[in-house]
Amino acid sequence: MATIRVADLSLPKGGGAVRGLAVDLQSPGSSGTASLGIALNVPKARALTPALHVNYDSGGGNGPYGAGVSIAIASISRSTAAGVPSYTGADVLVFSETGVLVEKGHWNAGRWIPDVRTETGPSGKSWRVQAYIPQRDAALPLIEQWTALDDQVSHWRVVSSDNIESLYGVSASARIHDPADPGRIFQWLLEEVADAKGNRAQYRYKTDDDAATGGTNRYIEKIRYGNYFPAPQADQAYAYELVFDYGEYTLDGLSRPGADPYAPVRAWTERPDPFSSFRSGFEIRTRRLCRGVLTFLNFPTELGALPCLNASVRFGYAESPYLSCLSTLLSTGYSRLADGAYEELSVPPMRWGFSAFNPPPAPRFAPLRVLGATGLPGYLAPGAYQPVDLQGAGLPGFLQSDGVVTRYYEPLGDGRYGAPMAPARFPDSGNLADPALALVDLDSNGQLELLVSAGSATGFYRHGDDGGWSGRQPFDAIPTLYGASQAETVDLNGGGKADLLFTGVTELRHYPSHGAAGFGPARSALRPDGFPAATANTEQTSVVFADVFGDGLSHRVQVRNGEVAVWPCLGHGRYGQRRLLAGAPQFGAAMSATRVYFADVDGSGAADIVYAAVDHLLVFRNQSGNGYSAPLRVPLPLRLSPTDQISFADIRGNGTTAIVITRVSPEVEHWACDLCADPVAPESGGKPYLLASTDNGLGATTTLRYASSTRFYLADKRAGLPWATRLPFPVQVVTEVRSADAVSQVSFTRRYAYRDGYFDPVARLFRGFGMVESWDAQAYAPFADTPDGNWPTARVDDELRVPPTRIRTWYCLGAYELAPAVAAQNARAYFHGDPKAAPPLTNVFDPALPRAAPLRPAH
Structure with missing residues (x-):
């Protein structure tokens, strides 16, 4: 049956990866x-x-x-x-x-x-x-x-x-x-x-x-x-x-x-x-x-x-x-x-x-759950089970197909998923075996399209905000060898679009992606010495593209037993000369290249190497693109068989990559392990390399707590308040700042909540959140009965209690196409208790301004 490929493209990272005083x-x-x-x-x-x-x-x-x-x-x-x-x-x-x-x-x-x-x-x-x-x-x-x-x-x-x-x-x-x-x-x-x-x-x-x-x-x-x-x-x-x-x-x-x-x-x-x-x-x-x-x-x-x-x-x-x-x-x-x-x-x-990367001594896998079911079902078919973010929410669900029916499990966060649903009007859902399919972000806007490679039928289907799919749209221009076995689709420029690469004897020929328009004319660059083609994959040699330097580019990597060779990506189809990374893993004589995976599992931003043995995983942490560490051994909840599947995705919505194991026989099971957060006590870990506390040495301390933006996206969605904008990757945001002064014995806590995160698809920049809420105290009731952990406290007189101040702040993010929907949503959230309040101001533009390009920066 068919394998729906998901292109690995470059999106911005959300923070923490590779201001007396x-x-x-x-x-x-x-x-x-x-x-x-x-x-x-x-x-x-x-x-x-x-x-x-x-x-x-x-x-x-x-x-x-x-x-x-x-x-x-x-x-x-x-x-x-x-x-x-x-x-x-x-x-x-x-x-x-x-x-x-x-x-x-x-x-x-x-x-x-x-x-x-x-x-x-x-x-x-x-x-x-x-x-x-x-x-x-x-x-x-x-x-x-x-x-x-x-x-x-x-x-x-x-x-x-x-x-x-x-x-x-x-x-x-x-x-x-x-x-x-x-x-x-x-x-x-x-x-x-x-x-x-x-x-x-x-x-x-x-x-x-x-x-x-x-x-x-x-x-x-x-x-x-x-x-x-x-x-x-x-x-x-x-x-x-x-x-x-x-x-x-x-x-x-x-x-x-x-x-x-x-x-x-x-x-x-x-x-x-x-x-x-x-x-x-x-x-x-x-x-x-x-x-x-x-x-x-x-x-x-x-x-x-x-x-x-x-x-x-x-x-x-x-x-x-x-x-x-x-x-x-x-x-x-x-x-x-x-x-x-x-x-x-x-x-x-x-x-x-x-915050540090401190995995537990014995990392544990937790089962993935579906709403109303005991587990997440799957199908006995290679590649049929894919973590995919169809909604552009920064959190992948799971797309499955058995060649007849395609199902999507919507993510609910914390390793939970909604009941299976058939994506509305999913293209060619009755015949996934022909043609070959790939999910690709053609326009680098965080929204996936379904790409079809089938000769004269080559084209794509757009995925709409309503969950449906458009009819097939042909490309304006496409190479004649598109879909050939020697062709590789890869983001050669770090711009979020999948280009087409052919490795020749002396040159690298590529066709730059023009998004929905197809591909531009061929461009050539010299092939560096030893640069391996995709056909160089063997039983003991793995050839892939991976971000081993943490800079968001697709570098060519060749892994053998005791050797990791890298050809750095220089953009526009150019690659640098081969370099060897230190500490290359020793897999032993029984090494199988199909068991080698690249994924950033420690939150540093650079791709680690994960090797799957029968009953455990070996994680070789990337040392800032210079080499790899001694292996971290992760026991598996089951013994791997040739039909089992390993994938990597942000399962819990905390901005870190989890390891996902899928067993398909005799009974379907799905297990996940996030090395950055213990599944039994997830509050003990999170995104590493973020500022967690400050101490000025004079009695004043500050502690900070973070969460992923997907947490707020999912909470608003459950509350029936879906975001009007799209943020296709998780951003680490501050949720609580607690300041304490040991001299005056005063503490102050402020909490934050966010909605309408926006990724500008044209500038490819995170523009921020459309609304930020803050509360100037965690709660006032505990002040009366719960002592502060830093110093003794007296019971507060009820008459002195002041409710926390809640502040809502709205920001104009320049969401050009979504401006009417954002304005309508904001209007519903404004305070309506003052009948004499002036109506909120709206954007006013010179009528002589043309549409499109000049109007976008005006927003």
Whole structure:
């Protein structure tokens, strides 16, 4: 019988994968993510003092400050939301200060004329100057890209409304570019800032010394500001200097006379979890962890010739080969004595705690249940049982077919499913054996279409919001070899669309997907040495596409006994040269390639290797794309037979991948195990690598709880309040923030709930939630009788009780096509108890605005 294939495409990850100190734990806002900002106290100059914050965002990725943490410095970069950049005018440019940039220009006789001019510098070098404006920003600064006409290397000039000029990427050290082509610039970093009064600030970056990757990454090294002239004819100097330490500096021995903390004493150290991303079209490898920020004063007359250490913030990490997390922040002040020794005084360190991947010693499988039945039934047929998200809800149900009838089990969460139902008007449901079928997200919008590959009958069926299917629609253009055995459908660009790949003798030929329009013309790239075709699969060799680096791309992977070889995806049908990952699993002489699986079961974002033995699984955890760990043994609830099936899906709706075992004989059974959460006590685990607690060292603590957005989606659906929008992947959102002060013996709890999460299918961005509710206390009744666990409490007088404040906040998400439905739903949820309240405002647009593209950003 037929196998309905489900294409593995790239969707954004929901957070936790590969901001004395002023602390600001911000409201989750429309995104639902936890945001924490810690202001770095730096000396204030006349002007242009950098405003630096250690920022945590639970939706952020890994970086030089650990998981989810960053120190934001302005930059301009190419967006990767729609896939690997093409380095043409089609790329979307993003300014970190204002958002998306668009060309500045005007219409003339129906033609768009961009604002472009040519400039010649004092050295005779000529530049093409292209003006841009923010897509949405009231300040409307001057933004120009300067591209050299000779080598096509560019930089940026930005002038704000208060006449502050900033330069980005002027020198090579302030540009992240393809080492094989300096003109392919992925990111321009802030380098110079100056105002009309002569104040200046400099930003300097270190180039990584990794010869294997060409040193593509850049790390902020120094920020100088507070410029002055020490003498009339002297060169300009800077009074203040911030030095970022990646392990080169030491603050030991400062009590000795003549100490010089400004001089680096060793080579910078490599982190235990170096990681690579290829979303730029070349490798950007992050090998460093920032160990601290040092503040130096440069006043030679008053303090001596050597820069004087004034303050430091030192960062400590819970280091791991899987994912390192920031754990401590220690702030220290210094005073230099006459003999060059230092006195120092520190405040208590701030401590951060992150959720961890701690599977139970003996992970257990729990049976999957169907509403009104004892278990989830199945069919004795390979591939007939598929975890599929037909509703675009971020939580898969199960699609089954026996060649005659197709059934879908709707997910209810927590491993439970609704009674089987036949998908309305499911195409060709009476004859699934012919033609071959595949469920594919053609438009990269999170909604699956049924793809039919059958010669002249090739086409697709759309799945509607009502659960039904449209009639077959043919493609406008399709390769003649489509459906051939040597053809592979794979997302070659990280843009969410399934392209078509053919592996030739010397070239890789691919047809880029144009969604419902079919495929574009063939494009070719050189085939890297040893790149295996799909036909290279053998009994002991597994050839697949997998996201082994955690960057959301489909890398070619070949697994043999004791060897894991990877050809990195570079986008647009290009692949890099072969590299071997360390710690390759040893499967033994009896290895079977059909028992090798790739899935992210530990929540780090990179694909782990799971090997299925007869009575247990071996899980080899991915170590940030560098290699694999020793195996974690997971006992199975039954002995596997050749007809049993293993699959991977987010069964419980918590944003992590569970292992699903299906036994089809003699009696159908389905079991699931989520290594991130014990099924017997699911509250003991969840999504790892998220900030769970903070302690400022002075008596104030904060704890955070998270849940998956699918939990709220399912709860609203059960309540008869389905979402008007679609969010096809789970997002980790903050559900509770509890703050306690041991000094004043006061605690405060705020809870959050979310609805109408929206994924923008055009920009391929998570836009947030349409409504966020908050309550300023968990409940008031327990205050009278239940003591707080941190300190004794007295019974509260009933007259002093104040009910929790409930706040509903609505956000406009730009859901262009869904705007009427969203507005109608919001209107029903507004407070209607005030007859004198003014009606809520609605969107008003210029009638002259054309539909479609210009109207979408207006929303």
